Every structure is written in structure tokens, then in C-alpha cells.
Amino acid sequence: MYIEQHSRYQNKANNIQLRYDDKQFHTTVIKDVLLWIEHNLDQSLLLDDVANKAGYTKWYFQRLFKKVTGVTLASYIRARRLTKAAVELRLTKKTILEIALKYQFDSQQSFTRRFKYIFKVTPSYYRRNKLWGIGGNALRDPLIISPKRNHV
Numbered sequence: 001m002y003i004e005q006h007s008r009y010q011n012k013a014n015n016i017q018l019r020y021d022d023k024q025f026h027t028t029v030i031k032d033v034l035l036w037i038e039h040n041l042d043q044s045l046l047l048d049d050v051a052n053k054a055g056y057t058k059w060y061f062q063r064l065f066k067k068v069t070g071v072t073l074a075s076y077i078r079a080r081r082l083t084k085a086a087v088e089l090r091l092t093k094k095t096i097l098e099i100a101l102k103y104q105f106d107s108q109q110s111f112t113r114r115f116k117y118i119f120k121v122t123p124s125y126y127r128r129n130k131l132w133g134i135g136g137n138a139l140r141d142p143l144i145i146s147p148k149r150n151h152v
Contacts, residue, residue, distance in 0.1 A: 029054050030068045034076075041081050042102050047073060082118050085111070089127045096123050 033054050037045060050073060051061035065073045081103040088099050100111030115123045121131060 026064055027068055030065060033065075034069075037077060038080065041077070041084055042104070044104060045077055078114065079118065081105075082115055085115070085123070086119065086126065089123055090130075096127075099123075 033050060036053055037050065047058045047062065051058040054061050056064065062073060065076075069076060071079075085099045085103050088094060088102075089096070092099075094102075096111065097108045100108050103111070105111035105114070112122055112124075115121075115126075119126065121129075125131075
């Protein structure tokens with residue numbers, strides 16, 4: 001009897017360890033994908049390509065990404081592109097259209113609409129009024145991802 005109980009508890013402990021290892025593995029995969037995305041923000045990033053990079057189907061990857069990060073893949077990519085675009089507005093003399101196209105927006109209008117939605121000011125206003133640096137008006141990254149705890 002004792003041996004049977006011990007064996008059952010050992011099996012449960014092994015299953016818990018496997019689930020924990022799965023969580024760590026999935027989190028590691030997502031971190032690797034986030035790094036890859038960061039280096040490819042100026043490229044077309046299709047769900048199929050990103051999921052392929054991770055080694056998952058697109059359906060499973062979408063669910064996993066949201067579970068680990070708390071946001072959808074599309075939202076994450078859009079927010080990172082906008083943040084990078086804001087840096088370019090600040091540091092370069094490129095036109096707004098050039099920056100919009102570099103970060104895969106279809107037009108200056110769609111870029112401006114998204115930028116204003118996230119940062120509450122237009123790109124031209126942001127650049128003209130130098131809304132960066134120290135103080136309450138500093139532009140903040142709209143999306144800083146760290147894998148959520150207790151998920152997957």
C-alpha cells in the first residue's frame with residue numbers, strides 16, 4: 001500500500017515538474033521570438049513567419065504568445081514599431097512618410113492615426129515640440145513586455 005501511494009505521488013510530482021519545464025521552455029521560446037522581432041521590425045512580420053520561427057502552428061503560437069506576454073502578437077509588433085518610429089522622429093530628419101513606410105505602415109495617415117492613438121499626440125507635434133526627455137511629457141514605451149507569471 002505504501003509503495004503504491006508513494007508511486008502515485010511520485011507520478012504526480014513528475015507531472016508537475018513536466019508542466020513547470022514546459023512553462024520555462026515556452027517562456028524561453030517567446031523571449032527568443034521577441035528578440036528576433038526586435039531586430040526585424042522594419043521587415044514584413046507575418047504571423048506565419050513568426051510562428052514558423054518559433055516552431056509552432058500560427059494558431060497555437062497566437063494563443064501561447066498572448067498567454068505568456070498578455071498581449072496579442074499584432075499589438076506587440078505595432079507598439080514596438082511605433083516606439084522605434086518615435087525614436088527616429090527624435091533623432092533623424094527623415095520625413096514622417098519615410099519613417100511610416102520603414103516601419104511597415106501603409107500610409108502616413110495610418111501611421112499618424114496609430115501614433116496619436118498610442119501616444120496622444122501626432123508625430124509632427126511630437127517632433128516639433130520635442131516631447132522627449134525629462135519630465136511629465138516624456139514619451140514612454142507603450143508596451144514593455146516581460147513574460148507574465150503563472151501562465152502557460
